[in-house]
Amino acid sequence: MATFKRSINTSVLPDDILSYTDTQFYNVAKQIVGDIGMELLEIQSIRSPDSFLSIPDVFAILGIKCAALNPLKESLCLKTDDDKYIVKPGIKSLMTYFRELIIKKQAEVMKILRYKNNLCISVIPSITTISSTTNESSSSQQQQLSVSATTNLVQPTTTIPVDENYHRNFIINSINNWCTKFSSKLSLIEGTDYHLTVKSLNDNITAKIKCGCGSKVGLVKIRKNIQISNFYKHLVSMACNTIHKSKRRTISNNSNRNQNNSSNDVDTSSKKGNFLFYLDARTMFSN
Secondary structure: OOOOOOOOOHHHOOOOHHHOOHHHHHHHHHHHHHHHHHHHHHHOOOOOHHHHHHOOOOOHHHHOOOHHHHHHHHHHEEEOOOOOEEEOHHHHHHHHHHHHHHHHHHHHHHHHHHHHHHHHHHHHHHHHHHHHHHHHHHHHHHHHHHHHOOOOOOOOOOOOOOOHHHHHHHHHHHHHHHHHHHOOOOOOOEOOOEEEEEEEEOOEEEEEEEEOOOOEEEEEEEOOEEEOHHHHHHHOOOOOOHHHHHHHHHHHHHHHHHHHHHHHHHHHHHHHHHHHHHHHHHHHHHO
């Protein structure tokens, strides 16, 4: 017998489903597994994709003798003549499908994250090379000026100090660039969505980020620059809701901006109408 391979298309899920909890998660579950399937998850306090994947069999609870579960059993199961409950195959298939969707979505997000991390790592050496070439060119020009000058003063070369401010600016700019590539609706603000701490002790630079969700992420320094990949992995994990909150704020700000623009258009039209009425009145009285 030929086996049927189910097609898993994650486009039926929201892009940020992995950050959903409670009502948002239950609304998505309701669309996939139906009302009664959603109630089975809710009664077990399965509140997020993470907790859903952590439970091997969500139907195991139906084996418990409990009066509160009887309505669910009647809806989800078929009752045999010897009073045993068997989960309806269609319900079980939908729940399996929902689990496969979330697993594949999780894999897709991690694949995108790995690609962007590799892209960021490959760009850093290029930036360092360009900076080195620029410094060498600047040094050469200064040496030529020094030789041709009438004085014997040597002009010092200007280099950017690799201090706390350098690392802070590098991390913030890297996060801003990552947000732009990740989603047009995503904008993480330092001091609001995350708090960055950079310290220097005996020429040893340490950095850590406290995410808006409350988690703390340590960053690792490799060669000249600090790597932010640990923070990126945390942002797309199911334990963090910072990306979701940032997108909601962006959508809300855009909505308020559009409303203000509409109000300004109405005020302009009103002023224009009043001006035309004034001109008509002057014309009438002058005649």
